[in-house]
Amino acid sequence: MLEKSQQLCEGILLLLDKDIKTSCKVICLEALRILSRDKKVLVPVTTKKNMEILMKLAKLDTMEDSLEDVTDFPVIVEALKCLCNIVFNSPAAQKLSLELNLAAMLCNLLKKCKDQQFVEDIKCFDLRLLFLLSLLHTDIRSQLRYDLQGLPLLTQALESAFSIRWTDKYITAEDQEMSPLSLQETDCAVEALKALFNVTLDSWNVHSENDSHEFRYMTAILRHCLLTLGPTEDKTEELHSNAINLLSNVPVSCLDVLISPSTQEDPEDTDIKYNGMNMDAIQVLLKFMEKRIDKGSSYREGLTPVLSLLTRCCRSHRNIRKFIKAQVLPPLRDVSNRPEVGTTLRNKLVRLMTHVDLGVKQIAAEFLFVLCKERVDSLLKYTGYGNAAGLLAARGLLAGGRGETWYSDDEDTDTEEYKSAKPNINLITGHLEEPMPNPMDEMTEEQKEYEAMKLVNMFDKLSRDKVITPMGVRPDGTMTPLEEVVCQYQTNEQESSDSD
Numbered sequence: 001m002l003e004k005s006q007q008l009c010e011g012i013l014l015l016l017d018k019d020i021k022t023s024c025k026v027i028c029l030e031a032l033r034i035l036s037r038d039k040k041v042l043v044p045v046t047t048k049k050n051m052e053i054l055m056k057l058a059k060l061d062t063m064e065d066s067l068e069d070v071t072d073f074p075v076i077v078e079a080l081k082c083l084c085n086i087v088f089n090s091p092a093a094q095k096l097s098l099e100l101n102l103a104a105m106l107c108n109l110l111k112k113c114k115d116q117q118f119v120e121d122i123k124c125f126d127l128r129l130l131f132l133l134s135l136l137h138t139d140i141r142s143q144l145r146y147d148l149q150g151l152p153l154l155t156q157a158l159e160s161a162f163s164i165r166w167t168d169k170y171i172t173a174e175d176q177e178m179s180p181l182s183l184q185e186t187d188c189a190v191e192a193l194k195a196l197f198n199v200t201l202d203s204w205n206v207h208s209e210n211d212s213h214e215f216r217y218m219t220a221i222l223r224h225c226l227l228t229l230g231p232t233e234d235k236t237e238e239l240h241s242n243a244i245n246l247l248s249n250v251p252v253s254c255l256d257v258l259i260s261p262s263t264q265e266d267p268e269d270t271d272i273k274y275n276g277m278n279m280d281a282i283q284v285l286l287k288f289m290e291k292r293i294d295k296g297s298s299y300r301e302g303l304t305p306v307l308s309l310l311t312r313c314c315r316s317h318r319n320i321r322k323f324i325k326a327q328v329l330p331p332l333r334d335v336s337n338r339p340e341v342g343t344t345l346r347n348k349l350v351r352l353m354t355h356v357d358l359g360v361k362q363i364a365a366e367f368l369f370v371l372c373k374e375r376v377d378s379l380l381k382y383t384g385y386g387n388a389a390g391l392l393a394a395r396g397l398l399a400g401g402r403g404e405t406w407y408s409d410d411e412d413t414d415t416e417e418y419k420s421a422k423p424n425i426n427l428i429t430g431h432l433e434e435p436m437p438n439p440m441d442e443m444t445e446e447q448k449e450y451e452a453m454k455l456v457n458m459f460d461k462l463s464r465d466k467v468i469t470p471m472g473v474r475p476d477g478t479m480t481p482l483e484e485v486v487c488q489y490q491t492n493e494q495e496s497s498d499s500d
Contacts, residue, residue, distance in 0.1 A: 002040055009035050009045040017053050022071055025057065029078035036085035046092040051100060054079050054086070059112075060105040067112050067119060080125035087132050094136050103140050106130050107148045110157060120184050127157060127191035134198035144199050154196045155218045161189035162224055170220040170257050174280075180229040186239055189225065193242035200249040215250050219257040222247055226284045240288055244306050252316045258282060259319060274323040282320055285310060286327055286345070293348045299360045311367045315405060325371045329382050332418045339383050339430040346382060353387045365391035374403030384430020392477075399477035 012028045012035075020028075035041050055061050058079035059072070067073070083102075086093045097103070110126050113119040130150075134141045144150030162181070165173040181189065196218070225243040230236040247255070259277045272279045285306060292303040314321035328345050339350040352364035369391060372378035376397050379388050392398045414422075426433045440448055462468045470482035 005035055005038065005041045006044050009041055013045060013050045013053055016057060022075060025075045026078055029057070029075065029082055033078060033082045033085060036082055036089065039089045042086060042090045042093070046086060046090045046096070048096055048100070051083075051086075051093060051096050054083050055100065055102070055105065058083060058109070060102070060109055067122070073119065073122060077121045077125060080122065080129060084125060084129050084132060087129065087136070094133075097133055098137065098139065103130065103133050103143055104148055106133075107144070107150065107153055110153060113157075120188055123157060124184070124188045124191055127154070127188065127195050130154075131191060131195040131198060134195060141198055141201060150199050151196070151214050151218070154192055154199060155214070155221065158189060158192040158196065158218075158225075159221050161185050161192060162221065162228060164221060164224055170216050171260055172220060172224040174224075174227065178228070180231050180236075181239075183231045183235070186230040186235050190239060190242050193225075193239075193246050197242070197246045197249060200246065212251075212254060215254040216257050219247070219250050219254050222250075223258050223260075223281045226281045237288075237291075240284065241302075241305075244285070244288065244309055248305055248309050248312075252312050255313050255320075256317050258313070259317075274326075275319050277319050277323075279320075279323050282313070282323060283327075286324065290345055290348065293352070299352075299355065300357055304359060304363050307363045307367050311363065311370050314367070314370045318407075321371065321373075321407075329368070329371055331413065331415045332381065333415050335418060335421050335425055335430075335432045337431055340387060350383050350387050353383060353390070361390065362394070369403065370405075373407035374405055376400045376402060380427065380430070382430070384426075385428045387430070393479050396476060396478040398473050398479060399475070401477060 009032060012032050016025060016028055016032075052061070058076050059067065067076075087097055087102075106126050106129055110123065110130075113123045113126065130144070134144055144154075162185075167173050200215075222243050226240055228239070230239050247258075258281045259279055261276060261278070272283050289303065289306045289310065292299075292306065295302065310324065314324055328349065330346075340347060340354075349364050349368055353361055353368070355361040355364070365388065368383060369379050369388075372382065376388075376392065377400065379391075389398070395403065397403070421432050424432055424435070443451070459468075459470065463470055471479045472482045472484070472486075474480050
């Protein structure tokens with residue numbers, strides 16, 4: 001069966017190399033597309049000659065200015081689909097794509113699609129093939145970024161998918177009655193977002209004014225993307241998810257484009273404003289984050305990108321941080337329940353601080369810590385010491401203090417309800433507890449001593465069996481085995497007595 005499939009592939013490619021009718025080409029390419037899903041079938045047929053045949057059919061071998069013959073479009077689309085399957089499934093084809101300079105030819109085809117009608121499918125599969133090539137070859141990422149001007153080219157492809165109109169520099173026109181994207185437009189936008197993600201993967205910093213402009217321009221389009229709906233709820237989530245992934249690659253200095261001065265004075269305006277800034281895109285990010293938390297699975301892949309993005313925004317942009325804090329950590333009033341109990345966004349994030357996945361709990365704790373301007377006392381107020389202990393131990397802040405990032409000096413204002421309840425709040429659990437009777441009040445001194453020795457012996461046994469390691473806190477707030485703390489204390493005592 002395998003041998004017959006391979007022979008069929010070879011026969012189809014031989015036929016495609018001849019001058020046959022367009023309808024026959026389409027049928028042959030459809031058959032080849034189905035066969036190319038099997039990696040084993042591709043082994044003998046992935047040759048330079050066969051790749052060149054498909055590239056010719058996809059109009060990748062010509063430098064002519066436009067795509068003139070509309071009747072050829074179905075052939076171009078099917079040839080690109082075949083190339084997508086072959087490049088994805090065949091290591092030999094991946095090597096040949098470098099030798100044949102496939103990425104440059106795809107960029108040239110994308111330029112031809114810019115001002116043409118009825119080419120959305122061609123553009124979509126051109127972008128998909130660029131994404132696959134940049135995914136499989138780091139060299140092609142660099143080639144696209146620096147040699148082929150891939151960033152502006154792909155950004156223009158993304159812009160055209162949304163039919164964007166500009167009202168000012170980095171500000172797009174927002175239509176309250178804007179209809180959802182079509183399925184074809186959404187797929188095209190998603191492919192452009194994925195290709196841009198690979199091209200910008202190492203762009204954590206900008207090195208020139210032109211770089212800054214390119215990223216700000218792209219961020220403005222991504223803001224528009226976040227405010228756009230797809231044809232279905234799932235497609236909208238896929239669109240926004242890929243936009244968030246790409247925003248994670250944008251240098252933090254360019255993320256201020258996500259918010260813009262609000263200029264609309266319409267009393268019926270539904271925009272979300274804060275300090276005179278339009279916060280619609282940030283609100284979409286918060287809703288997306290909460291939806292991913294509620295989903296309850298795949299936190300590492302689905303939740304950490306948006307949490308990481310929001311943390312970067314809050315750390316660097318004061319207005320974004322203050323707006324998000326008002327949504328996530330509003331002033332405390334009811335402290336009768338533990339911070340992790342409830343349905344608010346704060347409750348959900350505090351629960352993540354003790355998640356079994358280390359990466360998830362770290363980024364959730366980091367996000368809340370940044371919202372608290374990296375002040376330990378503020379974080380403990382909202383989460384309780386028990387939930388925050390992991391982050392504080394990792395950051396060397398168990399003894400209190402604050403992180404290294406500088407924030408503005410505006411202070412939190414406690415509510416009257418919180419101030420009155422504060423003396424009775426359990427610092428470990430972070431909630432109000434009724435005073436409990438002291439069980440030692442009715443014990444004799446002998447009973448207290450017996451219970452104390454019993455506890456000491458239990459800890460000693462656990463320590464000797466290496467079940468636990470007693471830890472202490474250094475003066476700098478980091479943790480260390482208790483033996484080292486005792487030795488250091490004894491050394492300091494000895495030095496002090498010698499000096500006397």
